Amino acid sequence: MKPRYQARPRQGVERAVTSIGWVVRDSLDVFAAFVALGLTFTAISLTASPVEVRVGTLRPLSTIPIHEFELIGAGVALSLVLMIGLRKLDLSSLLLSSSFIVFLDLDHLPSALGIAQPIRPAHSLVFLAVLLIILTFFFKKPAKVRLTVVASFFGHLAVDTGTFPLLAPLSYGYYSLASVDLGLLTFAALIALSAGYLGRSQGSLLNPESHTRGAEDSTFALQRLIRSRPRLRTKA
Numbered sequence: 081m082k083p084r085y086q087a088r089p090r091q092g093v094e095r096a097v098t099s100i101g102w103v104v105r106d107s108l109d110v111f112a113a114f115v116a117l118g119l120t121f122t123a124i125s126l127t128a129s130p131v132e133v134r135v136g137t138l139r140p141l142s143t144i145p146i147h148e149f150e151l152i153g154a155g156v157a158l159s160l161v162l163m164i165g166l167r168k169l170d171l172s173s174l175l176l177s178s179s180f181i182v183f184l185d186l187d188h189l190p191s192a193l194g195i196a197q198p199i200r201p202a203h204s205l206v207f208l209a210v211l212l213i214i215l216t217f218f219f220k221k222p223a224k225v226r227l228t229v230v231a232s233f234f235g236h237l238a239v240d241t242g243t244f245p246l247l248a249p250l251s252y253g254y255y256s257l258a259s260v261d262l263g264l265l266t267f268a269a270l271i272a273l274s275a276g277y278l279g280r281s282q283g284s285l286l287n288p289e290s291h292t293r294g295a296e297d298s299t300f301a302l303q304r305l306i307r308s309r310p311r312l313r314t315k316a
Contacts, residue, residue, distance in 0.1 A: 103171045110225060111179060113214050115186060118202040122187040124249045125201035133245075133252040136199040138191040148182060154235045154265075155181035158272040162228065165276020173228055173279075177272070180232035181239075203240070204248040208233050222282060227275030231268045238264035 126134075139147065155178035162173045187202035201207075211229060215221040237244065238261045243254035257264060 103175060107172060107175055107179075109219055110176060110215065110221060110229075111183075113219065114180060114211060114229070115183060117207065117211050117214065118184065118186050119189070121202045121204065121207050121249065122189060122197070125187075125198045125252070126190060126195070128249050129198045129201075129252045131196075133198050133254075134196040136188070136191050136197045136201075138188055150239050151182050151185075151236065152178055154239045155179075155232060158231050158235050158268060159228075161269050161272040162224075162231070162276040162279075165273045166224075166279045167276075168280075170276075170279070173224070173275070176225065176228050177232050177235075180229060181236045184233065184236050198245055198248065198252050199242065199254060200240075200244055201248045201252075203237065203244040203246075205246050206248060206250055222279070224275045224279035224282070227271050227278065231272040231275060233268075234264050234271065235268035238262070238268060 156174065158181070159170070159174040159177040162177070163170050166173070184202060187200055190197040208230065212226055215226050215229065237257055241258065243256050245252045246255050247253065
C-alpha cells in the first residue's frame, strides 16, 4: 500500500484570502470617511486658524519609524483587548484599529510639505464627534465599529507626545496630556473591551447588513487556514 496525499492547504489559503478581501472591502467606507474628514479638518485649519498658532512642525525623520511602530503596537494591543470581549478572532477590528491609530497623523501633511499649520488639527474631540456622527447616521455602523474608532483615537493621544488642539477648529488652544497618558491608555482599553462585548452581545459584524458567506466567515479565516492539512489516504 502506498500513501497518497491530497492537496488541501491551497483551498484553505484561497478561503482565507477571500475572507480577508471581504474584511478590506467592508472597511473601505469607514477608512475613507476617516481619512477624508482628517484631511478636511487639516485644510480648514490652514484658513480658519490664527497665524500665530501655526507652529506645527514635523518630528525629526529619524524618530518617525519608531513612533509609527509604537502606534501600530498600540493599535494591535487595543484590537486584542477588543477580541477578548468579543471572544473570537476579528480581522476587521485588527485592521480598523491599527489603521485609525496610524493614519490620524495625516494631519501632519502640510508640515511635511513645508506649509505652516497648527499643531495636529485632527487630534481634536470635535473631529471625533463629527466622525462618530457620520458613522452612526450616514454609514449606520454598529457600536463595535464606532467604539473601535473611539478607542483608537484615545490610544493615539496616549502614545503621542506634545500638545493637542482638543477643540479645533472651534478653538486652537493647545493642551498637554502628558500627565494623563496612562489614564488615556486605560480608558482606550476599556472602550475597546466594551466594543468587543457589544459586538458579541449584538452578534454584529463590521457590516451588519452583509449576509454574504464571505463576510460571515471573515473572522474565522485564520482558523480555517490552520485547520487545513494534507489528508493521508491509503490505497490498496
